Amino acid sequence: MRTPHAPLTTTVMAAALAAAVVAPAPAAGADAVPPPGTYYVQSATTGLNAADSAGTVEQHRPRGDEDRQQWNLRADGAAYLLENTDRPGVCLGRDGDRARTVACTGPDAPWEITPAGADRFTLAVPGADRRLTVAPKAPGATHPAALAVGTGTDGLAAWYLTPVGPVTHPMPPRDRRTLDQVTFLTAHNAYANGVDGGFAPPFVDLFPNQTRGIERQLADGVRGFMLDIHQTPDGAILCHNSCTLVRRPVALWVDLQRIVDFLHARPDQFVTVFLEDHVDPGVLRAELARVRGLPDVLYRPDRTGVRENGWPALADLTAAGHRLLILTDHSRAADRAAGLTRDSFGVMYQREWTVENHWSMGPGVGASDWSCYSRWYDAGTDIPLTRTEPGFRPLFVMNHFRDAALASTAGTDNSKLADRARRFCQPAARKKPNYLAVDRYELGDPASAVAALNTYTYP
Template identity: 85%
Template sequence: MRTPHALLATTVTTAALAAAVVAPAPAEAADTVPPPGAYYVQSAATGLNAAGTTGTTGTVEQRRPRGDEDHQRWNLRADGASHLLEDTDSPGTCLGRDGDGARTVGCANPEARWEIAPAGADRFTLAAPGTGRRLTVAPRPSGATHPAALAVGAGTGDLALWYLTPVAPVTRPMPPEGERTLDQVTFLTAHNAYANGVDGGFAPPFVSLFPNQSRGIERQLADGVRGFMLDIHQTPDGAILCHNSCTLVSRPVALWVDLQRIVDFLRAHPGQFVTVFLEDYVDPGVLRAELARVQGLSDVLYRPDRTGVREHGWPSMGQLAAAGQRLLIFTDHGRAADEAAGLTRDTFGVMYQREWTVENHWSMGPGLGASDWSCYSRWYDAGTNIPLTRTEPGFRPLFVMNHFRDTTVASTAGTDNSKLADRAGRFCRPAARKKPNYLAVDRYDLGDPAAAVASLNTYTYP
């Protein structure tokens, strides 16, 4: 495995780091419609894609992004003062209208023409020419997700806004190591890094037959893994690393033990940066006490909430190395429950992941058989809507790309990992409109997922 080169380190204060943060803001809207070419028509509200159906006429729905599958690619071209969006899989068939519904129609049909207008933040409206009727996502009923079928009407807000995401985007060369910002870098990430059967027990006897990894945490660090997904459960001994529960688990490892391994590695390798993702089932007070046991944690802990990231963007890797802030910890726990309990995790340096990242759904399917490569938000359901495309002025969330299955079968993991770069490029990068920052896999030692990381680290996605 490739280990990143050390970055130049000098001493700066946290305040200086905040003042020095410079990162590219999300692209502003162009004054004109994008040039002719192949695009995804992607909802600004949900991040899902407009998809047609086979044949000359059929319902147009929003569906999970599936790359070059499922009639989700549209060739944009001018047609007089209007534009057409032709299905790349069905020449002569265009995204159009039929009354109040979105339909595929023949491209010669007047209902195939759209007035496309910029609407800020790289978004567009698609309107029936000469009318105020726009392509829109229908409002979602209470306790449900948005309806699949797209409508044409008086949509407002994000429901009537669309990204025209290029199928083949123009990329830029990656800046030098010290100058590249955190959101430009991709890290190899071990899903369930603790479930390795080397450092200790992690699951009841039958489940333990299917470890997610085959090497311990220290070896993972030596091999270049820089993202660690850890499940923590509460026991009388504190926060323990176990899969689903700690019942019947022999010799489980405490969270502080693995965090100490990571901190010790960072102290010995001052140019490296590590991120820990906690699937978190413990009380905030228990987690705080667990972190307090880790010697030197405060010396390396990175606090994006205190360094102006939301206002100015992510810092460069050189700035992080110089400040010594090289360990970022996320929790998937919700802020609201902690506020109700009277202690939020970010007060002791654990960031709420939903506030700082986007993440695709965690599973590609069962351990054997066909896989589902569609790439859509982990946090899109009846109660939550955080699209993979989420951005804010001056701030771009980090993108966690999950690429693993329900159960780890070594042969399947090796095959899946060999296809990681393909899925990242064709499916997940356009789905999020950003390059993955964390590639999370099972059995990182199989299929050379490090090659996909290296490839992604050669360019930036503007």
């Protein structure tokens, strides 16, 4: 998707980044303990990693090679040891019913590791019915950080051993690449650009998330668009937090029409729209009805067996004309209460089809938080980044932006996008990001990260 406006990166950089994630060790079978190597011990319930916290073993947000979250797995007779990479001689172990770091030579260090299906494992005390487990959570709370050793339920005692250096494979030919194997450049708050119209009250709109209009974004290779919609007497309007005092507001249908017109002109392209959705379902349905040609390109994964058979090849989607996927962050339960679900008119519920990391790396200036954890893990929701289903892998939306879009910060952050994707977010989700969402996509060359990710698959 090279264009005169936003050239994609060099082949050398893409190849180097792709090579960096390829490990020489063969992949372990689903029914076997992985080979010796460096792993994250990752809860299948929460997606969080076991970390050494001053002697206590806690589940923390995935932070790559930071925060003492990496463990060297090796055999110890019929059992296994998990030695912390930052503290040689110290292993993930136990002290009674608590998970602790202990001397690797001590009796409380070995674990009996047993496959538990779906690439998951249990870590049990040798010769005992006691396993490493996430503690149950109280009503209205998240799971406690401290890990336990006990007779927890199968779900709470299920762990991934996620390799730090995963084995990857070359990307298949273009005609065989499935949707979940492809990565798209995505514009965070694509509407907040100050070119197509107003998006916020005065002063707030002095800091746009993007500086190029939707049509230019499409021409530059952006294929994912994050749009915030709010309800006004005029329908579904694109604005940030509040539409009050917005100068020259833009309606959702206007930007969707731009995207649909582009797709009619470029029948080989695929676009995804993400709605931060603050409107009633009837209002959204009426808004979509105004978009000429939308039914001709709308993609309905709910009607094509995706959950049973996995994502189709991108080439098959474009050949069938199914080239626009629209997702909403709205709640299906709330829509049922309102009597009209959005998927009845072609808008998919994002929590059912994707996973997504937390939306912010921190304030617009200063240090950033690169930890990669689910946007939908809180007191009321447990959707880990690692979520999979038999035959189905959700698409992974990777957010990489701050609370405020400052040009200098966005440029620096975007130049580090490939590194964060490889070292932090890809192992956190156990899948490759499909959407890299950034502010000011023209700065820092985030397209290089997209190009690198599109050279390999993460099985």
